[in-house]
Amino acid sequence: MRKGIVQLVAIGVVIGVLVTLVAVLFQWLPTSASEEFDRIQDIYWFATIMSIVIFSVVAAVVVYSVWTWRVPDDDDLDGPPIHGNTGLEIAWTAVPAILVIALGIVSAVVLSQNGEAGNRPLEVKAIGQQFAWKFEYSDYGDFTTGELVLPVNREARFTMEAVDVIHSFWVPNFGQKMDAVPGIETSILVTPTRTGEFAVVCAELCGLGHATMRAKARVVTRAEFDEWVKEKRA
Ligand SMILES: [Cu+2]
Known part of the structure; x- marks a missing residue:
């Protein structure tokens, strides 16, 4: 035993x-x-x-x-009756x-x-359309870009908009994913913790060009972000 x-x-x-x-x-x-x-x-x-x-x-x-408890090959006997335990x-x-x-x-x-938004997150609208992502920065005069740029360590709230069919906003390294559905407002929060470049992917089969529906996400320092915003607005 x-x-x-x-x-x-x-x-x-x-x-x-x-x-x-x-x-x-x-x-x-x-x-x-x-x-x-x-x-x-x-x-x-x-x-x-x-x-x-x-x-x-x-x-x-x-x-x-x-x-x-294995038995020899020639053992044809029934096993002992068991009533459970x-x-x-x-x-x-x-x-x-x-x-x-x-x-x-x-x-x-x-x-x-x-899902809990802290103090004034950066508002970004993620617009899905066959077959590209567009990002609108409503805090900074509504300019639109094809590249997602975020300041590090600042919470961002993505509000989804779908122009045609259902898409899904996904940055694998951010771990958050949300459907963009025509007529419905959905949102997610992301607080980037490291600078670098990451892939934005559409995670919902949305048509023939679905696989090419990708964009670049760039997480930068606060100063670089302010600089980038200034350039975009100019
Ligand atoms: Cu899509």
Whole structure:
């Protein structure tokens, strides 16, 4: 019995280490460039750790059982009749229920944090049209550009407008995505945390040119942003 438990735990640890390496050694998500995506990635890690633990326990029990209780090829007998194990059944119902509820609570908290606009965010209108994005800066006299430029560390609110069909505004590194629907006003908040260039993608199949519906997002320092605005307005 003691030897069995030691073997079971050893198998579980080996599987856990392997799966952890798979989770850590590969980059599964785009690099985060926004506060909102940082929070979303925290949830991913919360769910990943939970999954690693449960997978390791289940896989260890399966591997151990198959190895320990396998029968010889010529054994045609029925197995022993089993009536189940009430304690075990309560545990494997209660534990996942608690974990799913925990995940739900954490997600709801992040969703509300990511949807809460702080003090005067930069207002940007994202206009989707087959097959290009346009950006309108209503705070600075409504000029329009094909390139999205944002100051770092300042919250921006994107309000979507769709001219023809449904599009979806998505910058993978910002982690936020929102449909632009004709006749409906939708919005999302993004607080860029690092300067650099990122891709703006349309994430809703919107016609033949959908794949080419891309734009550039450039996150710059506050001074560079003011300079750029001045140039645009001139
Ligand atoms: Cu589109």
